Amino acid sequence: MKDVNSQELVSASAVFKHFGANTVLSGVDFKVHAGEAVGIVGPNGAGKTTLLATLSGSLPLDSGMVLFRGKDVSNLDAAQRCRLGIARSHQVPRPFGGMTVFENVLTAAMHGGGFSLEEAYAHSIDAVTLCGMLPVANRRAESLGLLDRKRLELTRALATAPTLLLLDEIGGGLTDGEASELVDTIRTLQGRQITIVWIEHIVHVLTQVVERLVCMDAGRVIADGTPQEVFANKTVVEAYLGGQTA
Template sequence: MEPLLRLTGVNKSFGALTVSDNVTFDLPKGQALGIIGPNGAGKSTLFNLIGGALAPSSGMVMFKGQDVTAQPASARCRAGIARSFQIPHPFVGMTVFENLLVASSFGGAGHHDAREACHDILERTGLLPKANRPAGSLTLLERKRLELSRALATGPELLLLDEIAGGLTEAECHALVETIQAIHASGVSIIWIEHIVHALLAVVDRLIVIDFGKIVAEGAPRAVMADPMVQEIYMGISVDDQAA
């Protein structure tokens, strides 16, 4: 079966600095993939390459069997790729509901009734009671939920989550994870970058570790996290420390 997303030999350089180095992987339809790595490893650049905010220096990005390497972010959004951002930037002077209506007009969902679809999304993400509140009045957790809701309003088949749990309390993080689990269970494929590893492990089916722009480990999440090399790269636990 053709994968939903396929990256083949994707490279991105800024002058002499290589930030994505021969990145190659497939994402089957319906899978949730986690991506971890130290700060500066190239995770956000990879999201920009998948979402279309950046064009690769070389390599190919395929989505639903189509070459989208040269397509801009707007075209990829209409094709079914949606992204949340680490720092939410809603239209603060608009209501929560209006934010979703704007997002729905840019995606490829083709909602027969956009208002009904946005109502359903707000119910799924726990924001329905805040539908008529100005987005600028929301708490951080509510803004994260709005960021997620706006992405869903475009009708994605692939949802890119960029450190959406960052800055939340433990209880808030747990509540958000439950929402993401429900979204994944509904059939939406997910790629999630996250530093809060326990949140990631509660959702993802597979884990990729990136360091200096390269994929250095890939596989079942808990097996990857148990790899001594990954522990040294990501958590600073050296092999010698473990042997002591």
């Protein structure tokens, strides 16, 4: 759990998001302190990915507020927030076509991170090495399989040198061995003082990293605490586990 003396890094207050008549986020309050690794769980359609999109700036708020390092960033777009230190990976990988893996990462560092070519190159080499992408660095990104595309999503996000890293289903489709490598990588990021918010359906992978879980259902936060506390919560059991105890 968070250090009580740590700084509140990002917070969402009374956030609403609608798609037509469908309310996807219904007055969500969510806070993360610097250095935390927080997992977000919940059934499909709970609003998890939409929450990440409103934090990253990929989706505008309908109402509410997002603060980052105490600054109101509610009206900033994703590119502006990225340069402030908020990076995100997507559940469905979106590599830049016609570029190699390394060119993808370098582009992210320059345009997402706002670095000079020299700085971007250094950040890109570091990210590619950390994520185990050196063997495929010169391959065209569109030729990668799903797992390497997911790794590329993480690598591009890291190349922007984020303070806050938002991960959306980065473990989906991984084997147990690959998931273990992912856990090792995420732990390395924690050692670099990167704050992590991670949506993941593979709970046993998630709980190897995070000490705090937030459970969402129907666009609301219904539980927030340690993994043990959250999965002992009767509301969570009903909403997330369909009434079946874990």
